[in-house]
Amino acid sequence: MQPRQPPMPALLLSLWLLPSLALAAAVTEPADLEYTEVPRQPAAVGLPRGILQLAARAALHFFNFRAGSPSALRVLATVQEGRAWVNPQEGCEVDLVFSTEQYNPEQEGERLGKCSARVFFKNEKPRPAVNVTCARLFDKVKRQEKDYRLYKQMKQLKTPLHSISIPDSHGHIDNSLRPLWDLAFLGSSYVMWEKTTQVLHYYLVQLSSVERLKTDDDSIDFDFTVLLHEFSTQEIIPCRIHLVWYPGKPLKVNYHCQEQQSPEEASGTMEASAMAPPEFGNF
Structure with missing residues (x-):
């Protein structure tokens, strides 16, 4: 750097x-x-x-x-x-x-x-x-390959997911759990953007629970709870997030956080549940 x-x-x-x-x-x-x-x-x-x-x-x-x-x-x-x-x-x-x-x-x-x-x-x-x-980040084909490898890792996870702490008490993330953390970070990005104000911003500190849900297709579908650090109040905010993801398809997210502000009071125009467009031009 x-x-x-x-x-x-x-x-x-x-x-x-x-x-x-x-x-x-x-x-x-x-x-x-x-x-x-x-x-x-x-x-x-x-x-x-x-x-x-x-x-x-x-x-x-x-x-x-x-x-x-x-x-x-x-x-x-x-x-x-x-x-x-x-x-x-x-x-x-x-x-x-x-x-x-x-x-x-x-x-x-x-x-x-x-x-x-x-x-x-x-x-x-x-x-x-x-x-x-x-600016363009990755070659599109290589990015898709990485996403698909991560997707296969997620499908092969055997660790019980109902109660989990990522990172652990020492701040460590096991390599086998990295796909869970990355997906939690991805879904939390939407939540952190929606909750940001002119004086408050958020940082993901822990993934505390995950529940995998059955789907009728091959998508990754799970509910998870994250802890967000709220600056400048220094409060820890639990958020329950539902995420549906499949490589190359739009990301679907909806959520509920404690003390959630109502959508009509927001600065932007998107609702508290969202779907990403199929392709993002900056890649």
Whole structure:
């Protein structure tokens, strides 16, 4: 990975505001950036600290779900540039460019190129609206082969699945259980995107139970419970997720979390259950 650049000083937002104008902030290295309101503009709404990283993670959660490929999951590496606008009546819109890494323990830290995204948060409501494009990740045939190998591993699992802890108490994930974890991460990506707000984001910490369901076809169909770490409240949120997956077909997800917010209060337009499109163009 590239060495981190030293943090830049706080960026002073010095735009004059009228009630009909939005507050804008441009950044080039957001890793440790702070946002400061101009004192003589008390009506302005300040940008939350870390808004660019939060927007990038929301965009990647959405990207991973839409891609529907557990062998091609991405995680955030570095936010490279971004621009954010805040309108007190409308919410926060973020345009940004960021790099990603492959979510794979055997290739940890491998850079996968850039993504660009526009993310809109409707004030502090969940489910930001996302438009994201990433550079091509894998050769399509190789990705499909990896997904099918993972699918066969899932079909051959003999471990009792009703009660399980992944990772274990030492943070270890057995290789035989890696397919379960990757699918849980894939399904949780949808949940984490839907629950993200302008001030809250989520991280998958544990898969705590799995129940495999019988199907009339060859798809992987199971209910599982995950624990999500909610930042910045530091609460652990249990979520029950139902996932249906088959390589090359749309991913189907629905879920229920404790203290779940109602869909009509969300920023975006998708419902609390979803199906990915058959093919995602960025692959």
